[in-house]
Amino acid sequence: MENKKKIAIIGAGPGGLAAGMLLSQLGYQVNIYEKNDRIGGRTALHKMGKYSFDVGPSALTMTHVLTSLFMDCNRNILDYVALLPINPIHTLYFKDITFPLYSDYSATKTVIKTYFPGEEDGFDRFMKENTKKMLYISPLNQFNYSSLFDFFRPTTIRALPSLSLGRSLMDDLARYFNSKYLRIAFSLQMRYLGMSPWDIPAAYSIIPFSEYYFGTFHPIGGQNKIVEAMQQVVMENKGKFYFNSEVTSFETNGNEITGAMLASGQSIKADYYFTNLDFMYSLTNKTTVKEKEKEYSASAFMLYLGLKTVLPFSHQSIIFPDNYREFANNTIHKKNLSKDLAIHITNPSATDNTMAPINHSSIRIMVSVPNNTSNIDWKEQTPDFRQLILDTVKERLEVPDLENYIEEEYIITPTDWEEKYHVKYGAIFGLQHLWNQQGFLHPTKKAPKFKNLFVIGAGAMASSSLPFIIENAQIATRKFLQKEKKSK
Numbered sequence: 481m482e483n484k485k486k487i488a489i490i491g492a493g494p495g496g497l498a499a500g501m502l503l504s505q506l507g508y509q510v511n512i513y514e515k516n517d518r519i520g521g522r523t524a525l526h527k528m529g530k531y532s533f534d535v536g537p538s539a540l541t542m543t544h545v546l547t548s549l550f551m552d553c554n555r556n557i558l559d560y561v562a563l564l565p566i567n568p569i570h571t572l573y574f575k576d577i578t579f580p581l582y583s584d585y586s587a588t589k590t591v592i593k594t595y596f597p598g599e600e601d602g603f604d605r606f607m608k609e610n611t612k613k614m615l616y617i618s619p620l621n622q623f624n625y626s627s628l629f630d631f632f633r634p635t636t637i638r639a640l641p642s643l644s645l646g647r648s649l650m651d652d653l654a655r656y657f658n659s660k661y662l663r664i665a666f667s668l669q670m671r672y673l674g675m676s677p678w679d680i681p682a683a684y685s686i687i688p689f690s691e692y693y694f695g696t697f698h699p700i701g702g703q704n705k706i707v708e709a710m711q712q713v714v715m716e717n718k719g720k721f722y723f724n725s726e727v728t729s730f731e732t733n734g735n736e737i738t739g740a741m742l743a744s745g746q747s748i749k750a751d752y753y754f755t756n757l758d759f760m761y762s763l764t765n766k767t768t769v770k771e772k773e774k775e776y777s778a779s780a781f782m783l784y785l786g787l788k789t790v791l792p793f794s795h796q797s798i799i800f801p802d803n804y805r806e807f808a809n810n811t812i813h814k815k816n817l818s819k820d821l822a823i824h825i826t827n828p829s830a831t832d833n834t835m836a837p838i839n840h841s842s843i844r845i846m847v848s849v850p851n852n853t854s855n856i857d858w859k860e861q862t863p864d865f866r867q868l869i870l871d872t873v874k875e876r877l878e879v880p881d882l883e884n885y886i887e888e889e890y891i892i893t894p895t896d897w898e899e900k901y902h903v904k905y906g907a908i909f910g911l912q913h914l915w916n917q918q919g920f921l922h923p924t925k926k927a928p929k930f931k932n933l934f935v936i937g938a939g940a941m942a943s944s945s946l947p948f949i950i951e952n953a954q955i956a957t958r959k960f961l962q963k964e965k966k967s968k
């Protein structure tokens with residue numbers, strides 16, 4: 481039976497779209513208001529002439545979470561998106577050694593045995609112990625952790641030893657690998673969280689583990705095809721999209737949200753409101769003293785290049801500086817730009833020939849840089865920093881004539897992340913994933929509560945990757961349904 485209650489979702493990023501899918505599937509009348517003229521937010525498609533780019537994500541792991549979202553909506557994900565395995569997952573370029581790592585267990589073990597004889601047993605132990613860790617930690621994502629009480633659930637208590645409290649990821653990896661190269665190889669995923677592997681709690685070893693255990697995937701056409709598929713389901717369920725519709729304020733009666741005001745001056749009314757905004761940026765980007773005291777993730781300098789050539793790079797290549805710890809320290813703590821860079825290059829044309837025409841390629845280059853709590857003036861720095869990146873790639877990947885092939889180019893700086901994408905301090909991965917900023921200590925849990933308002937998306941929790949955003953939308957929907965049941 482169709483339920484006609486109205487739900488307004490603010491923001492058409494993956495968080496808003498996942499909630500939109502679930503709520504429209506339940507028969508609610510879903511209207512999604514998006515400030516831009518397109519869906520996707522940080523997971524959007526960026527098109528330049530004949531070249532297509534993913535603005536944000538470069539690899540998808542834990543695809544079962546996406547599958548479960550589509551199953552919740554009575555759909556088969558494979559009817560919407562074709563997923564290709566990314567293999568090798570990445571090729572790592574250190575100054576004195578280059579090696580690829582695969583999602584295929586035995587292929588990676590062979591690489592480790594060849595380049596780092598004797599370390600393969602450490603890899604076996606890492607995978608075995610993290611399988612157990614994953615089993616204990618995964619169920620924790622299903623709780624809302626709104627009070628201290630949640631920490632005393634049997635599931636949390638059972639998971640405690642797996643959280644390796646008091647140990648950083650790098651300390652944890654030292655239990656498995658002697659080689660500094662392997663420790664870096666199994667912690668470089670922390671760039672997805674904008675954190676240093678020397679700071680992040682050891683519990684996060686499940687992220688590199690996931691890449692090897694579940695594999696990493698590229699949807700044909702790019703990661704943006706995932707949000708496109710989500711939008712399609714919302715529309716099939718008669719949900720509506722309103723683009724160029726920035727919400728600038730909420731109207732409240734102190735207890736409930738009574739309306740949302742658009743920049744056009746129009747007030748929209750709904751029974752429930754779901755916000756997919758970066759929670760710390762919120763609607764106005766005002767900063768309270770408490771918000772200022774929080775620790776924010778790194779930002780990123782992005783270079784998108786349409787090239788009239790095909791380069792022999794794997795899907796993901798990572799160039800490392802001489803001293804990766806110093807690079808991470810400069811970026812996250814000292815808030816300075818380094819001269820010797822860590823650079824992540826995504827070359828989807830290695831897997832998928834639809835991102836650029838034949839004999840051309842769409843290359844995305846990402847460099848972690850300080851967030852906007854630094855004093856860096858990006859207008860001034862951009863030309864030199866762009867050149868430093870290109871010079872490093874030319875030298876380290878041995879493509880001296882790279883610039884001759886550039887047909888299209890686009891740059892996103894930390895200032896752009898904040899001004900155009902409304903991400904607080906341009907910290908694209910939100911707050912740092914530290915114990916004192918998670919669970920019931922996360923700012924969303926301390927915010928004023930309105931009976932009909934739900935917070936979704938990366939800003940609502942302590943992990944910013946797509947599987948966790950989807951799980952969070954599932955949790956918010958369950959919480960919403962409990963409220964609905966109580967109100968009947």
Ligand SMILES: Cc1cc2nc3c(=O)[nH]c(=O)nc-3n(C[C@H](O)[C@H](O)[C@H](O)COP(=O)(O)OP(=O)(O)OC[C@H]3O[C@@H](n4cnc5c(N)ncnc54)[C@H](O)[C@@H]3O)c2cc1C
Pocket residue numbers: 490491492493494495496513514515516519520521522523535536537538539540672725726727728756757758763780782846901902908936937938939944945946947949
């Ligand atoms: C460079 C980069 C690399 C990444 N790599 C990966 C990866 O490899 N794997 C992975 O899983 N994740 C990755 N991520 C993370 C992932 O892209 C984001 O976490 C995800 O897009 C966040 O989803 P969201 O829905 O919470 O927010 P967003 O994607 O930011 O969406 C929020 C939406 O709200 C809209 N909006 C904002 N304010 C308003 C307003 N006032 N009114 C109306 N609409 C508004 C925005 O325009 C936007 O469309 C990466 C992100 C970046 C930036």
